[in-house]
Amino acid sequence: MRIFSKERPEIPIVHHLKADGTEWTIKEKLWLGLSIGEYKKQFFRNPVNWLMMGIFALGVPLLLQRYIYGLGAVTHASNDYPWGLFLGFGLFGMVPLSASGFMLGTTVELFGRKDFHPIERLALLNGLLGYFFAVLFLEVDLGMPWRLPYPMFVSLGPAAVLFLVAWHVATYLSVQVAEVLPAFFEWIGWLKGKRVIRKMVLGLTIAGIILSTLHQGALGALFTYAPAKVHPLWLSVNFQWIHFFCSSIFAGLSMIIISSTLIRYFMAWRCDDEFKDSLDYITIGLAKGCSYSMITYLIIKIVAVAHDQEWSYLLTGWGSYYMLELGVAVVIPMFMFAIGIRHRYVGLIRFAALIAALGIIWNRLNTALICYNWQLYQEIPHWKEVWITITIYSLYFLTYRFIVYRLPIVYGWKGEK
Amino acid sequence: MKKTVSRRNFLKGGLAGTAAVAVIQNKEAHAAQSFEGYPEGMGVLVDLTRCIGCRSCEAACNKEQELPEPAKPFDDYSVFDEIKHGQKRRTDETAYTVVNRYDVPNLDHPLFRKIQCNHCQEPACLTSCFVNAYTKTPEGAVIYNSKVCVGCRTCMIACPFYIPTFKYSSAFDPRIMKCVFCYDTRLKDGKPPACVEACPQEALTFGRRNDLINMGRQRIRETPGKYVEHIYGEKEVGGTAWMYISSVPFDQVGFDTHVPKEPILNSVKDFLAIVPMVLTIWPGLFVGFHLLATRKEKIKEQEKEDKEGQV
């Protein structure tokens, strides 16, 4: 992209009008203002696209196999481990990493911290896509994906935790669509729509907090259905929902640090100066949020061990693994965040964010897979299951990039006021 | 004037966002009440001292439920040596019930244990199901409706006995496969399930659950030393319709003796209790935060307006 933007001042598109005063059509906007030849050229120049094509070349046939021959064809079809990677990673991992939307929405809209405004839209988009793809992972995993609306409209089981998750994720997904819509309206040039959403923004934000608190917590509470199965160190009947909710805070913030870093360095042409200039300052601010929520999380993790009288478990092999998880995924990044904030080492913060995000995925996989059925045996996912998971995640990456390339997420749309 | 409008808009948005969940709250509170099971519910008392491992129950179940042909004949006892992932045989999409052999130390003969759905009084599968696919019938059976199931497999997570299995082999008609107490074909007409009828040893005694508890107690009391003094399933996970008595401690014959003595739902109630709290407190709390956080800006705006008005 960089090569084109040097040659042609109107690229990247930030305005409805071209240099010659005529309007960009939607089609032209979709092609980023490039000719198809130019678009192809930049597409094939990018090694990431080749990697993606490699993943899809095998991933798509595997997905077809899953939908034609059933889940048993691509997974180990375990009755002991009913939830595998699609949910363990796709749902339980993606959802906390997408808590960024409500976190930044709250910070900017509710607490009036306008200094975080440049990253708000990225956080909202990160949230929206994360949830959308979590649902997509669910669609791959569900035995009967075409029945997804059943819990809403056909047969209701309102006393179930999953009912809460379903409704809240569905509602919150709509809330997030509404929150991201202004960027879309600016891009297509429909200002009235943007104004309508603007009026609702505070309500949407508060709905976002409520729904997020409940469904992030509910994902944890799902495991309280298995008090005799999940290892006691990873399951605290009383605190599980708080653990999941609290860890989603730094997970979401870390994810947005990672995402903004990638965009800043690999998509610099798309960022405006406000985004670029304020990113270090914002990153440090986000790091503060991370370190606070991490220390809170660490404390309630320890409180849970104390509350359930589980100290003796810490001396077992599982206990060592537990402490390894807490140490590597929480304590180390927490200190890295703290040092980074104190000495303004933004690079260190970004590295800490990567560890924290991977740490959350690790924690969710531990809960859903590795330490689930700790008394039976450990299930190693089928390679096809792993590949499909990577395929869906790649699709997430591509969609994310597709939108950030186009909509005013990390740049301000010009020519409105 | 402008301010009030925006606040009303906010309230509307907030209500819209929470309208859906407000309905749920009520029903959750209702479902959170405890349920002790239907008084007339039927059950089965399994006496481990009587079972000889003939697998007649497995064969009868296969026939009654029209399950697929087994890999080995039902009179092939080599299946007792089958080990997968270090585990003995379990139920799967081809078998709703399975008998396993246990060689107990210091016992001159093996013991056999039949597993199938225990038909809990307050089933975890039922309470965890978000499409209400499960029903506990007044006759005591926990039955399943495949027509509404979406295949999320939470019931398999929730079942403390690892009973529900999934028809992974099917892409277009996958469903939960589990023992239904022969509800449709027998129980609802007052007949015992096929396995009970097939058992030559009457290791399976079918009857009203309340009577079975008395029977179990009588057997334990009147043959001192024969049984351990416990009816597994009388209290486990809030009580099950299928109960067991054994001559050796239950953990030696594959039972999970660490399952809670109360319904699985009880461990979820902590979370369910916070739902109404969050729904009611959060909106007010965060509006308060918002007003506090933006107070200075508002004052500034007001001053600005006032000045402009004076000019």
Place this chain on the structure above:
Amino acid sequence: MQARKRIMQTALAIAIGGVLIAPAQIWSMDAEDAPESVTIDSLVNLYTGVEFDHAMHVDYASCQECHHHTTGGEVVNPNCARCHSTSGEADEVTCTGCHATDRFNETYIRTLEAPELYHIDKPGLKGAYHLNCISCHETTSGPTGCQDCHTMTDAGEKMFYTGKYSPAKGHSAPGH
């Protein structure tokens, strides 16, 4: 309340039994009174009937071991003796006389609710046979396998997927 009543009744029975120590032998039946053999064929659906050689079994076991207290012999089991030490020969000594062929029949199950009933746990006929026969055969090295006593019928082989209905070799169940 029910339990208390039952205890009272039992206590009464024991008390009376204690006073009237009757010479039980006088009323007891003799092995010669019994039939030479009995045809057991309540399960003929899956297995062929069993021709039970009663005369032969008389050499192995006392009457009470199978007939409990009904033949009038000395009641050995102290639990049974609480009521039956003096009850003498019963009108009905056949297995079917006491053990229901349809043990789990709804109406039969209803009768178990009678509060004064002691025998709430009486096995059905099939259970009674097998429980009694197999446990004794185990100690006396008698036949214990299913087909040692009765051969499987065609219907039985079909249900058990055995004999000519055996699953094809190499066939394995779907799933994992």
